[in-house]
Amino acid sequence: MIETQKKDMWKWVIYGSLILYAVFLLYPLLSLLVKSVLPGGSFGFSSFGKFFANKFYYGTVINSMLVTFSVTICTVLLAVPIAYILNTIKIKFSSTIQILILLSSVSAPFIGAYAWILLLGRSGVVTQFFKQTFNISTPDIYGFTGILVVLTLQLCPLVYMYVSGALKTVDSSLIEASESMGCTGIKKMLKIVGPLILPTILAGALLVFMRALADFGTPMLIGEGFRTIPVLIFTEFISEMGEDDSFAAAVSVMVVVFATSVFLVQKLIAKRKAYKMSSLRPMQIKEEKGIKNVLAHLFVYVYILLAILPQLYVIYTSFLKTSGKIFVKGYSLQSYAAAFSKVGDSIINTFILALSALAIIIVLAILIAYVTVRRPSALTNLLDVSTMLPYIVPGSILGIALLTAFNKPPLLLSATAIIMILSFAIRRLPYTIRSSCAILHQVSIASEEAAISLGAGQFKTFMRITLPAMLPGVLSGAVLSWLSILTELSASILLYTIATRTMTIAIYTEVLRGNYGTAAALSSILSFITVITLLIFFRLTGKKELSM
Amino acid sequence: MSVRIKFKNILKKYGNTVVIPDLSLDIKEGEFFTLLGPSGCGKTTLLRMAAGFNSIEGGEIYFNDKLINNLSPGERNIGMVFQNYAIFPHMNVFKNVAFGLTNRKVPKQKIEEAVNKILEIVQIQEYKDRMPENLSGGQQQRVALARAIVIEPDVLLMDEPLSNLDAKLRVDMRNAIKGIQRKFGITTIYVTHDQEEAMAVSDRIAIMNKGIIQQVDVPQTIYQKPNNLFVATFIGRTNVLAAKVSKNTLILNGCEFTFGKTLPSDQTNVLLSIRPEEFFISNENKGGLKGKIEHSVFLGLNTHYFITLANGQEVEVIERSKHGTALFAPKTEVWLNIDTENINIFDKAGLRNLSLGGNV
Numbered sequence: 071m072i073e074t075q076k077k078d079m080w081k082w083v084i085y086g087s088l089i090l091y092a093v094f095l096l097y098p099l100l101s102l103l104v105k106s107v108l109p110g111g112s113f114g115f116s117s118f119g120k121f122f123a124n125k126f127y128y129g130t131v132i133n134s135m136l137v138t139f140s141v142t143i144c145t146v147l148l149a150v151p152i153a154y155i156l157n158t159i160k161i162k163f164s165s166t167i168q169i170l171i172l173l174s175s176v177s178a179p180f181i182g183a184y185a186w187i188l189l190l191g192r193s194g195v196v197t198q199f200f201k202q203t204f205n206i207s208t209p210d211i212y213g214f215t216g217i218l219v220v221l222t223l224q225l226c227p228l229v230y231m232y233v234s235g236a237l238k239t240v241d242s243s244l245i246e247a248s249e250s251m252g253c254t255g256i257k258k259m260l261k262i263v264g265p266l267i268l269p270t271i272l273a274g275a276l277l278v279f280m281r282a283l284a285d286f287g288t289p290m291l292i293g294e295g296f297r298t299i300p301v302l303i304f305t306e307f308i309s310e311m312g313e314d315d316s317f318a319a320a321v322s323v324m325v326v327v328f329a330t331s332v333f334l335v336q337k338l339i340a341k342r343k344a345y346k347m348s349s350l351r352p353m354q355i356k357e358e359k360g361i362k363n364v365l366a367h368l369f370v371y372v373y374i375l376l377a378i379l380p381q382l383y384v385i386y387t388s389f390l391k392t393s394g395k396i397f398v399k400g401y402s403l404q405s406y407a408a409a410f411s412k413v414g415d416s417i418i419n420t421f422i423l424a425l426s427a428l429a430i431i432i433v434l435a436i437l438i439a440y441v442t443v444r445r446p447s448a449l450t451n452l453l454d455v456s457t458m459l460p461y462i463v464p465g466s467i468l469g470i471a472l473l474t475a476f477n478k479p480p481l482l483l484s485a486t487a488i489i490m491i492l493s494f495a496i497r498r499l500p501y502t503i504r505s506s507c508a509i510l511h512q513v514s515i516a517s518e519e520a521a522i523s524l525g526a527g528q529f530k531t532f533m534r535i536t537l538p539a540m541l542p543g544v545l546s547g548a549v550l551s552w553l554s555i556l557t558e559l560s561a562s563i564l565l566y567t568i569a570t571r572t573m574t575i576a577i578y579t580e581v582l583r584g585n586y587g588t589a590a591a592l593s594s595i596l597s598f599i600t601v602i603t604l605l606i607f608f609r610l611t612g613k614k615e616l617s618m
Numbered sequence: 619m620s621v622r623i624k625f626k627n628i629l630k631k632y633g634n635t636v637v638i639p640d641l642s643l644d645i646k647e648g649e650f651f652t653l654l655g656p657s658g659c660g661k662t663t664l665l666r667m668a669a670g671f672n673s674i675e676g677g678e679i680y681f682n683d684k685l686i687n688n689l690s691p692g693e694r695n696i697g698m699v700f701q702n703y704a705i706f707p708h709m710n711v712f713k714n715v716a717f718g719l720t721n722r723k724v725p726k727q728k729i730e731e732a733v734n735k736i737l738e739i740v741q742i743q744e745y746k747d748r749m750p751e752n753l754s755g756g757q758q759q760r761v762a763l764a765r766a767i768v769i770e771p772d773v774l775l776m777d778e779p780l781s782n783l784d785a786k787l788r789v790d791m792r793n794a795i796k797g798i799q800r801k802f803g804i805t806t807i808y809v810t811h812d813q814e815e816a817m818a819v820s821d822r823i824a825i826m827n828k829g830i831i832q833q834v835d836v837p838q839t840i841y842q843k844p845n846n847l848f849v850a851t852f853i854g855r856t857n858v859l860a861a862k863v864s865k866n867t868l869i870l871n872g873c874e875f876t877f878g879k880t881l882p883s884d885q886t887n888v889l890l891s892i893r894p895e896e897f898f899i900s901n902e903n904k905g906g907l908k909g910k911i912e913h914s915v916f917l918g919l920n921t922h923y924f925i926t927l928a929n930g931q932e933v934e935v936i937e938r939s940k941h942g943t944a945l946f947a948p949k950t951e952v953w954l955n956i957d958t959e960n961i962n963i964f965d966k967a968g969l970r971n972l973s974l975g976g977n978v
Binding site: 241243247248257 | 669670671690691692693694696697698700701702704706707708717718721722751765769
């Protein structure tokens with residue numbers, strides 16, 4: 071610890087960031103809480119009462135629970151074996167597969183939903199094909215099943231990346247020790263590998279849980295009658311008929327309380343089960359033979375095919391000829407032309423808004439990471455907790471909170487670009503803060519002390535010594551933040567106006583209107599931007615994966 | 619139950635790189651056998667072939683008369699101690715030690731007895747319920763050792779088990795390891811790059827370099843009668859000096875030394891390996907190599923002198939420290955004589971020890 075109590079510039083960073091968080095996150099959330107207990111302007115709990123009185127409302131909680139827990143369990147059951155296989159068995163084209171896994175996770179979930187509708191929906195190509203050639207009806211993709219399939223495939227890569235990272239910290243001598251004592255195969259995985267990576271599985275599962283709980287676009291598109299909480303909040307808040315801000319606020323408060331308790335329980339378990347491991351020699355990837363090899367390949371290939379299929383199909387349909395809203399025979403660039411002429415401004419908006427948010431994210435993440443790691447105190451601890459709040463607060467709830475708080479002077483921000491940028495920055499900051507903190511823990515403080523002992527000031531030391539060492543971590547977090555801003559829907563759908571419409575919003579509205587061609591063209595452009603981003607990142611860092 | 623181990627024409631390749639070209643070795647029943655060599659010499663590779671973690675590209679390994687090439691590690695009845703201990707971090711000490719027995723479906727009662735007994739022997743009985751993260755390095759090492767021997771293995775394999783410990787603990791632990799090995803009489807293969815450790819624990823040592831065994835002998839022979847210059851320089855400290863030889867006279871920097879044995883007559887240019895204690899130092903001219911003191915290091919029992927010879931070569935000399943006399947000051951002129959009966963003489967390539975007499 072560098073003890074320079076006087077003139078510590080970091081003191082001001084701590085105060086400054088705390089004020090920012092107080093104004094732009096805590097205050098809006100509190101406003102929401104206040105609103106929930108002020109139905110119709112006077113104090114009372116009738117908004118909560120309304121929720122529990124009607125099955126139409128509390129049924130959404132049951133639905134949300136069902137979706138969230140099922141998706142979390144399915145994701146873990148799918149992702150852990152895939153990570154284990156790819157990290158221990160030699161799979162052909164495994165580096166391509168890893169990139170595809172990453173790609174499959176960085177599109178908006180609702181694009182997956184809409185692609186599955188195109189494939190397996192009532193008039194989907196696969197459905198029609200089976201009906202016409204074999205007269206077999208395929209399983210219904212709408213409702214719970216659809217949400218489960220779409221979200222599981224979409225969120226699986228998160229757990230995969232977490233677990234993959236953890237498996238690399240398991241020293242092969244542990245595996246060898248267990249093998250030398252006759253513990254092999256499934257038994258080895260259950261008794262040794264499983265427990266060791268359990269904290270990581272839990273962390274990944276938590277992330278999936280929160281994402282599944284908060285996802286708005288998927289149930290909206292493919293859920294049909296199956297309404298989840300984000301859908302309820304959205305419709306209650308936005309709909310012209312039943313507009314009830316207080317009710318929406320009450321539901322939001324309950325969701326946040328629930329999400330927080332899940333978060334805390336996970337923390338508690340993960341903390342008790344965490345082990346320090348130092349890997350001298352990571353596990354080796356071995357070539358398998360026979361049936362085991364075939365099954366491993368098959369499992370991975372089928373999964374990656376299903377995961378990437380929606381995006382591939384969307385790209386394919388973007389090149390189809392359209393007539394009105396219907397795809398017809400032949401190929402053309404019509405959809406792209408339509409996309410540029412009708413919603414071309416959304417592309418520009420996306421870049422302006424996302425880049426502004428990203429700039430804020432990078433600067434704040436670096437500063438906050440530095441103070442939380444290098445100046446641990448009660449205040450920075452509070453800051454740390456505040457920065458992690460957006461993990462728990464679903465996007466639609468943050469959107470409502472921001473609207474509730476900033477719809478009157480002095481901070482009249484609703485319907486401005488600032489509120490969009492704000493919501494992007496708040497929601498996606500945690501990624502960059504996390505990765506910046508992680509790398510800063512590895513940067514030895516001794517090099518900073520050396521610089522100071524050689525006469526460099528605090529600021530110069532930070533700029534010349536610490537910051538350059540932090541950059542790779544900042545960069546990998548920033549890429550994640552950037553990619554997830556591009557596909558942000560649940561908050562921005564509440565906050566956008568026609569002047570601040572992003573590509574993701576445009577895709578969503580085009581899908582709702584049935585303009586599948588335009589939507590496909592736009593999401594292909596979005597995929598293209600994603601791929602380019604990743605390629606630049608890989609080129610810059612020489613890595614082949616994004617660490618979470 | 620202990621076994622003999624036989625390595626027969628072992629070949630190890632990684633891709634097209636040959637790591638061990640053709641190695642044969644016999645280890646006796648109950649022997650504490652050490653593979654010693656610089657890093658990358660193939661010692662760990664050989665150990666891991668015996669354990670079953672590395673594939674065998676050619677040759678055979680036998681435990682007694684049983685060929686084990688195609689047995690999985692779990693079927694070889696080995697106990698293995700790893701460099702980083704490989705203690706399972708999610709199990710307490712008792713469960714770690716019991717792990718092997720549990721896998722063999724030994725009854726619970728028996729497991730408890732066996733584990734308690736072994737914990738007492740390695741003296742970590744009181745840490746039975748602790749998690750590994752609350753143990754010191756030495757204690758973790760004891761757990762690893764207990765876990766390896768509680769299954770009563772035929773062979774105990776240890777891969778640089780002490781290299782992560784500090785110097786003092788290393789000495790304590792190597793005594794403990796040696797004591798326990800002797801008590802159980804398990805045939806043991808021990809890998810290390812630390813020669814002092816090897817000397818301290820081993821019944822016999824194999825010196826390896828580049829996948830080839832240079833010498834297999836008891837520690838004393840390895841040190842005093844090395845087979846070649848590599849062994850001479852790898853084990854202990856030594857000064858290597860070029861010399862000419864004619865019959866039983868050595869000519870070194872123009873000085874002549876008589877030599878008790880007769881060397882093969884075709885050798886004229888040779889290399890001498892003179893250990894620091896095989897020099898006699900004097901500040902009076904009683905003949906011998908002339909040199910000048912560079913500096914000295916007093917280490918209690920012994921005093922080390924670093925001396926530049928007339929030809930500019932620096933040599934190290936060790937002398938038993940004397941009472942009441944000052945050390946030779948730097949720049950003092952001294953004369954060195956040589957214990958010619960004990961030094962080793964190698965051919966000029968350093969491949970053969972010429973002073974071993976007819977058995978070379």
